[in-house]
Amino acid sequence: MRVVIDSSVVVAALVTPNPESASRVVLAAVAAGAVEMVITDELEAEYRRAVEYSHVKRYSAKVDRQGWA
Secondary structure, X not given: OEEOOOHHHHHHHHHOXXXXXXXXXXXXXXXXXXXXXXXXXXXXXXXXXXXXXXXXXXXXOOOOOOOOO
């Protein structure tokens, strides 16, 4: 299955403390190879901008926000 993941899902996965949240489950499925993430250069740029928002940095300081991609 191929999916396009909105940047809000990526941000939610980074900031939530709940490892069973829907956003984390979706990204875990991508990481496990269960689904294929469809991405364009423009979408990747949007992800990278979104993970640098101040509220994301505050809640995900211990996470490599750029390393997820």
